[in-house]
Amino acid sequence: MSELDSRSDGQQAAPAKSNEPVPYISYEEFGRRFLEYAATEQRILGAFDQLTGAAFDFGPIGVGPGRLAKASAQVQLGQAEVRRDLDEVISFALKIPLSVDMLIDLALDKHRFEVDGHIHLQLIVRAAEPLRVVIDIATPRSSDVRINVATDTIRGQLLRILASVDQEIRRFIARYIAKEIDKPHIAAARDINVAKRLDEAWKL
Numbered sequence: 375m376s377e378l379d380s381r382s383d384g385q386q387a388a389p390a391k392s393n394e395p396v397p398y399i400s401y402e403e404f405g406r407r408f409l410e411y412a413a414t415e416q417r418i419l420g421a422f423d424q425l426t427g428a429a430f431d432f433g434p435i436g437v438g439p440g441r442l443a444k445a446s447a448q449v450q451l452g453q454a455e456v457r458r459d460l461d462e463v464i465s466f467a468l469k470i471p472l473s474v475d476m477l478i479d480l481a482l483d484k485h486r487f488e489v490d491g492h493i494h495l496q497l498i499v500r501a502a503e504p505l506r507v508v509i510d511i512a513t514p515r516s517s518d519v520r521i522n523v524a525t526d527t528i529r530g531q532l533l534r535i536l537a538s539v540d541q542e543i544r545r546f547i548a549r550y551i552a553k554e555i556d557k558p559h560i561a562a563a564r565d566i567n568v569a570k571r572l573d574e575a576w577k578l
Contacts, residue, residue, distance in 0.1 A: 409499055409501065409507065410460060410464065412507050413464055413466075413499045413507065415457075418497065418509070419454060420563070421564060422454055422468065424559060425470070425555070426470060427451060427452070428451045429451070430449050431446070431449070432447055432449065434479065435542070435546075437538060438536050442480075443478050445476060445478045445479075445539070446476070447489075449473075449474050450472065450473045452472065453471070454468055454471075455468070455469045455470075463499070464498070465496065465499070466496075466498075466499075467494065467497075468494070468496075469493070470492060470493050470551075471490075472492065472519075474487075474489035474521070474547075475487075475489075478533060485525060485530045487523050487524065487534065487539060488523075488525075490521065490522055491521030491522055492519075492520055493514060493518055493520075493547060494518045495511060495512070495551070495555075496512045497512075498510045504569055505567070505568045505569035506568060506569075507566040508565050508566075510564075514548040514551045514552050516544040516548050517544075519548050523540055
């Protein structure tokens with residue numbers, strides 16, 4: 375047994391210090407890596423967790439010439455899909471599937487429409503004052519809602535055109551999603567105060 379292995383005070387010798395150099399990086403590279411680590415697909419999906427899978431109704435509302443027909447619908451949102459693009463700006467393309475069961479009531483006649491499609495949202499990661507990560511979402515528009523409308527009758531197809539069924543569905547869903555993404559639980563997940571969290575973590 376060597377002298378280092380049998381010290382009289384019973385203490386073990388301190389491990390030798392590594393001579394390997396510390397892999398330093400620039401502040402700019404650190405900031406970029408931090409943003410990429412903070413803004414992942416999983417975190418974005420988590421922010422929208424309470425929105426995906428939601429079901430809601432709209433109507434009845436007046437549609438068509440003179441708004442004489444009444445439209446009502448049941449909407450079901452599915453599980454979102456997200457794709458991240460790591461370009462000069464970090465961005466996300468979020469796609470939420472939807473299905474709609476729509477009924478148009480003409481008083482003397484009723485027609486049902488089965489609708490499926492997606493709503494597409496564009497998100498951009500921003501660095502903000504004083505030290506925040508902000509997920510900026512473009513306000514959804516009707517053109518961001520893409521749908522397929524099915525009906526079994528020729529009369530239903532004509533009614534679909536006259537009552538602007540596609541346009542009404544896209545407009546309502548875009549308006550609904552716009553209101554939802556501004557609600558506190560989603561807004562809080564889109565604005566991360568890094569300075570505050572560091573202060574809380576290192577509080578003495």
